[in-house]
Amino acid sequence: MNLTLVGILFVAAALVATGLLAAAWRRDALAALAGAPLAAAGAGLASVGAARFGSTIREPAAGQEAAVLVMLVALGIGLLGVAVAGPLRGPSVERPAAGAPPQARARGRRRR
Amino acid sequence: MDALTSVLFYALAAVALSGALGVALLPAGSLRALAFVLVAVGAAGMYAVLAAGFAAVVALVVLLASGLLLAPLPAAGPSTASSGRAGQLGAVACAALFAVLAYAAYRGGLFHGTYAAGDFGLFNAAAMGRLLFGRDALATEAAGALLLLALVTGGARWAGWAVTARRRR
Numbered sequence: 001m002n003l004t005l006v007g008i009l010f011v012a013a014a015l016v017a018t019g020l021l022a023a024a025w026r027r028d029a030l031a032a033l034a035g036a037p038l039a040a041a042g043a044g045l046a047s048v049g050a051a052r053f054g055s056t057i058r059e060p061a062a063g064q065e066a067a068v069l070v071m072l073v074a075l076g077i078g079l080l081g082v083a084v085a086g087p088l089r090g091p092s093v094e095r096p097a098a099g100a101p102p103q104a105r106a107r108g109r110r111r112r
Numbered sequence: 113m114d115a116l117t118s119v120l121f122y123a124l125a126a127v128a129l130s131g132a133l134g135v136a137l138l139p140a141g142s143l144r145a146l147a148f149v150l151v152a153v154g155a156a157g158m159y160a161v162l163a164a165g166f167a168a169v170v171a172l173v174v175l176l177a178s179g180l181l182l183a184p185l186p187a188a189g190p191s192t193a194s195s196g197r198a199g200q201l202g203a204v205a206c207a208a209l210f211a212v213l214a215y216a217a218y219r220g221g222l223f224h225g226t227y228a229a230g231d232f233g234l235f236n237a238a239a240m241g242r243l244l245f246g247r248d249a250l251a252t253e254a255a256g257a258l259l260l261l262a263l264v265t266g267g268a269r270w271a272g273w274a275v276t277a278r279r280r281r
Contacts, residue, residue: 003118003121005217006217007121008121008162011122011125011129013209013210014210016213017206017207017209018129018133019132020202020205021202022132022135023202024198024203024206025136025203027196027199030182031140031182034135034136034178034182034183035136037178038132041151041171044155044171045155045158045159045162048159048167052162061236061239061240062243064164064236065240065244065248067164067170067171068170069248069251069252071167071170071171072170072174072256073255073258074174075174075178076255076258076259076262077262078178079181079263080261080262080266082266083262083263083265
C-alpha cells in the first residue's frame with residue numbers, strides 16, 4: 001500500500017466535508033463555528049500534500065505556508081465569533097430537572 | 113513512501129475523521145472536547161508524516177485552542193443539534209460535495225511526483241520564516257491583524273460582561 005496524492009486528497013476532502021457538515025448540522029451559529037477549523041485542517045492537508053508530491057513546484061514549503069495561514073485564519077474566525085457572540089449568553093446555568101423535588105428546583109433559581 | 117508510513121498516515125486519518133464526526137454530531141461538553149483532541153492529534157500526525165513539522169505544530173495548537181473555545185460552550189436552546197429538514201439537506205449537500213471532491217481527486221490527472229523530505233528538514237523553520245516574513249509578509253500581517261482584532265474584541269467583551277455580572281450581584 002503506497003500513499004499517493006489521490007489518497008491525501010481523499011482524506012482532505014473528507015475533512016472539508018465534515019467541517020461543512022458541522023457547520024450545517026448545528027442550529028446554533030456559535031456551535032456551527034466548530035466546522036471552520038475542521039475545514040481549514042482539510043484544506044491545509046490538501047495543500048501540504050500537493051507540495052509534498054508535486055515535484056515541479058518551485059518552492060516546496062509553499063504548501064506548508066498555505067496550511068499555516070489557513071489554520072491561523074480559522075483560529076481568528078473562531079476567536080472573533082466567540083468574542084462577539086459568546087458573552088451575550090453568559091455563564092451556563094444549571095437548570096434543575098423537570099421531576100426534581102421543590103428544594104432542588106429552588107436551588108437552581110437565581111438569588112437576588 | 114514505504115508501507116509503514118502509509119499505514120501510519122491512514123490510521124491517523126481514521127483518528128482525525130472519527131474525531132471530526134464527533135465534533136460535528138456530539139453535543140457540547142467533554143465528549144466534544146475529546147473529539148477536538150482526536151482531530152488535533154490526527155491532523156498534526158498527518159502533517160508530520162508528510163514532513164511538514166511546522167504546520168503540524170500550528171495545527172495542533174490551533175485545533176486544541178478551538179476545542180477549548182468552542183467545545184464547552186453552553187447551548188442557547190434546549191439542544192444545539194439540528195433535527196430539521198435544513199440540517200438534513202445540509203448533510204446531503206456535504207455528502208455531495210465530498211463525492212465531487214473525491215471524483216476530482218481520482219480523475220484529475222494529477223502529476224505524481226515526489227521530493228525528498230530531507231532536502232530542507234522535517235521542521236524547516238528557516239524556509240517557513242523566509243516565506244512567511246519575506247515573500248508573503250502581507251498575508252502574515254493580515255492573519256496577525258485578524259488574530260489581534262479577535263483577541264482585543266474578546267477581551268473587551270468579556271471584561272464588560274464581568275463588570276455587568278458583578279453589578280447584578
